[in-house]
């Protein structure tokens with residue numbers, strides 16, 4: 001191989017998805033301002049329905065202590081007053097914006113942990129330790145909050161529109177005719193993907209095959225109806241073998257009629273009427289007396305545009321006094337839901353990967369050297385060696401993080417290529433060494449060998 005001619009390095013800067021290029025590769029994950037930026041953007045451009053009640057906490061989470069929680073991109077702090085009522089305030093002090101949740105409760109008031117301003121449950125400042133008069137504008141926003149169906153419901157929009165009559169119906173959670181319990185699961189995806197997961201239960205057949213899934217769920221026909229308030233999906237699976245979970249709950253041998261009646265209430269509440277009864281005992285016609293019935297209650301509150309608080313409960317109308325069964329069912333359902341959100345291969349996370357921005361690079365560069373006529377007597381022979389680096393976009397890195405892997409800042413590579421043309425055929429063998437392939441820090445280097453053939457048809 002001889003070098004006849006050297007070509008100057010080529011440098012290309014590109015911007016494939018419109019993100020700003022920062023040659024120093026500013027890194028979202030390491031940028032302490034990122035939260036601030038996301039927060040202010042969320043405030044400027046709310047992407048959530050704000051005039052709605054959202055479950056903010058389970059009743060047992062709320063105590064005589066400060067509980068910070070982000071709802072619809074806004075930081076709030078919750079606590080119980082001495083009379084057991086619930087307070088929801090903006091979690092930022094009027095003075096220098098220190099989170100009030102980093103302060104302390106004094107009676108029913110919150111004392112800021114920085115300079116000691118005191119705010120009452122209405123959000124009004126009632127004490128400024130370093131001055132005698134209180135600035136009348138000193139207050140933080142108070143949010144309407146109502147405790148119902150074992151949840152604290154907070155209204156994020158115009159307080160004048162906050163009507164407790166519009167709180168979603170989840171009465172099974174405290175009705176003495178039902179027994180049950182549930183949990184809060186933090187989920188790393190847009191809240192609407194959890195709604196999608198719950199409205200389409202055909203995934204049970206494949207994700208939950210060892211408990212509540214069997215082929216009937218995916219194969220049975222269903223009806224969908226709606227009115228001003230609800231969308232309802234009704235699926236009856238008649239004369240089927242019960243899946244393991246329901247066989248155990250029913251405690252009787254034989255085939256069953258199984259039902260799933262899924263009801264969505266905007267913006268984010270889904271209740272699912274579920275159960276089985278021995279085949280032929282009249283359940284599809286309305287007599288469920290020989291069967292067992294449960295309600296899966298779900299309300300999914302957006303935290304940010306990429307994360308949500310998933311509150312759920314499973315309530316049953318049989319063996320009401322058995323606390324052990326309540327606990328076993330809560331743990332069992334937690335395990336089943338864990339199948340939807342296993343750290344890797346999560347149904348939610350995989351859905352999250354296709355939520356709109358999977359374009360990996362926000363910019364990059366390439367540079368290389370090429371030598372033409374490297375083989376004596378072969379005028380079209382060429383050899384090139386190139387380096388490239390692609391800076392990964394924030395969202396793509398967040399997607400990698402959601403799968404449980406650590407993202408790199410960039411994918412880099414070294415590429416060696418030879419090409420030659422014989423008649424109409426151009427042959428181009430190629431060898432690449434890629435560092436952090438796919439942007440994952442854990443995957444150090446991949447070696448990719450390629451061969452390209454091009455036929456000139458002119």
Ligand code: FES
Pocket residue numbers: 093094095096097098112113114115116117
């Ligand atoms: S920041 Fe709260 S009192 Fe100064």
Ligand SMILES: [Fe+2]
Pocket residue numbers: 197203204207208336337340
């Ligand atoms: Fe599921």
